[in-house]
Amino acid sequence: MVKVAVVEGDGIGREVVPAARDILAAVRPDIEFFDVDLGYGLWERTGCACGEETVADLGSADAILFGAVTTPPDPGYRSVMLQIRHALDLYANVRPIRGDTVDVVIVRENTEGLYSGIEWTEPDRSCTVRVVSRRGSERIARYACTLAKSRRHHLTVGNKANVLKSDCLFVEVCTAVAAHLGVPCTARYIDALSLDLLMHPDRYDVIVTTNMFGDILSDAAAYLVGGLGMLPSANIGERAALFEPVHGSAPDIAGRNVANPIAAIRSGAMLLRHVGDPASAAAVEEAVVRVLRAGIRTRDIGGTAGTREFGTAVLREVGRGKA
Structure with missing residues (x-):
C-alpha cells in the first residue's frame, strides 16, 4: 500500500490537484490518499499556515502530491514551502x-x-x-x-x-x-x-x-x-518526497476553470516513478501527449479546454490505455 498525502493548497492548486489525483487513482487504485490542509487560506482562518503536526503528517506519507501556496508580502508570514523543505530535508529540487x-x-x-x-x-x-x-x-x-x-x-x-x-x-x-x-x-x-x-x-x-x-x-x-503550466517538479530527500507543479497559486485566475493541469498531472507521473511504478508513470505521460496531439489544449497553450475538461480527457486516455 502506497500512502500519498494530497495538498491542494491555495488558488489554482485546488483545481489542478484534483485532476492529478483522479488520474493517479485510475492507474493505481491501491493508493491510499489522505488530505492535508495548509497554506495561506488556512493562515487567514487560523493564523497558522503550516504547524508541526501538519509537517509530521506530510512526513508520514510515502509521497506528497502538492498543489500551490500563496505567499503574501507579510513579514509575519513564513514561507510554507521553505518550512516543508527544511523540515523534511528535501534537498534536491528536480525539474524536467x-x-x-x-x-x-x-x-x-x-x-x-x-x-x-x-x-x-x-x-x-x-x-x-x-x-x-x-x-x-x-x-x-x-x-x-x-x-x-x-x-x-x-x-x-x-x-x-x-x-x-x-x-x-x-x-x-x-x-x-x-x-x-x-x-x-x-x-x-x-x-x-x-x-x-x-x-x-x-x-x-x-x-x-x-x-x-x-x-x-x-x-x-x-x-x-509552452510555459509554467507544463512543468512538473520533485522535491527529494532521504526519507520524504514531494511532487508539485512549478507554477504558483495564480490567484488572478483561480476558480475560473482555465488553469493548465498538465504540470500537476506530470508531477503525479514523477510521483509514480518515485514509488517504483515506471509503467504507470509512462502511461500517464503518454496519455497527456495523446490528448495534446488530439488538439485538446487549455488557453495558455492555444486551446479552449478548461481545467476539468482537460483532466477528464487525460483520464479517458488513461482508461483506454488500460483496456
Missing part, C-alpha cells in the same frame, strides 16, 4: 524540461543558498544570508551525477564563481564529485548559461546549480515547452 525537441533536467540545491531562511530586518536594510556548504554541495552533486549517468552522461554546473566566493566552493565540489563518479562536467556562468539554454537546449543534459539560480533558470526554461 521535456518537449518535442527538448530534454533537459535542472537540479537545484533546495535547502541552502538564498532560501536558507537566515534573514533579518534592520531600520535601514534587510539581510538574507546565502549559504553554500560543502555537505549541501556534495549531496546535490551526487544526486545530479547519478541522474546524468542514467541519461546522456553529462553535467553542467551553473554558477557565478567569477563574482561569488560561495559559488567557487560549489563549482569546486561539483566538479570533484563528477570526476570521482566519472561524469563529464562543464562549468558555465549562470547568465551565459541562461541564454544558451534557451537558444541551444540540445547542448544540455543535466544542469545542477544553487537554489535561487535554479529557480530562475527553470522558470525561464519553461519558455521552451
Whole structure:
C-alpha cells in the first residue's frame, strides 16, 4: 500500500490537484490518499499556515502530491514551502524540461543558498544570508551525477564563481564529485548559461546549480515547452518526497476553470516513478501527449479546454490505455 498525502493548497492548486489525483487513482487504485490542509487560506482562518503536526503528517506519507501556496508580502508570514523543505530535508529540487525537441533536467540545491531562511530586518536594510556548504554541495552533486549517468552522461554546473566566493566552493565540489563518479562536467556562468539554454537546449543534459539560480533558470526554461503550466517538479530527500507543479497559486485566475493541469498531472507521473511504478508513470505521460496531439489544449497553450475538461480527457486516455 502506497500512502500519498494530497495538498491542494491555495488558488489554482485546488483545481489542478484534483485532476492529478483522479488520474493517479485510475492507474493505481491501491493508493491510499489522505488530505492535508495548509497554506495561506488556512493562515487567514487560523493564523497558522503550516504547524508541526501538519509537517509530521506530510512526513508520514510515502509521497506528497502538492498543489500551490500563496505567499503574501507579510513579514509575519513564513514561507510554507521553505518550512516543508527544511523540515523534511528535501534537498534536491528536480525539474524536467521535456518537449518535442527538448530534454533537459535542472537540479537545484533546495535547502541552502538564498532560501536558507537566515534573514533579518534592520531600520535601514534587510539581510538574507546565502549559504553554500560543502555537505549541501556534495549531496546535490551526487544526486545530479547519478541522474546524468542514467541519461546522456553529462553535467553542467551553473554558477557565478567569477563574482561569488560561495559559488567557487560549489563549482569546486561539483566538479570533484563528477570526476570521482566519472561524469563529464562543464562549468558555465549562470547568465551565459541562461541564454544558451534557451537558444541551444540540445547542448544540455543535466544542469545542477544553487537554489535561487535554479529557480530562475527553470522558470525561464519553461519558455521552451509552452510555459509554467507544463512543468512538473520533485522535491527529494532521504526519507520524504514531494511532487508539485512549478507554477504558483495564480490567484488572478483561480476558480475560473482555465488553469493548465498538465504540470500537476506530470508531477503525479514523477510521483509514480518515485514509488517504483515506471509503467504507470509512462502511461500517464503518454496519455497527456495523446490528448495534446488530439488538439485538446487549455488557453495558455492555444486551446479552449478548461481545467476539468482537460483532466477528464487525460483520464479517458488513461482508461483506454488500460483496456
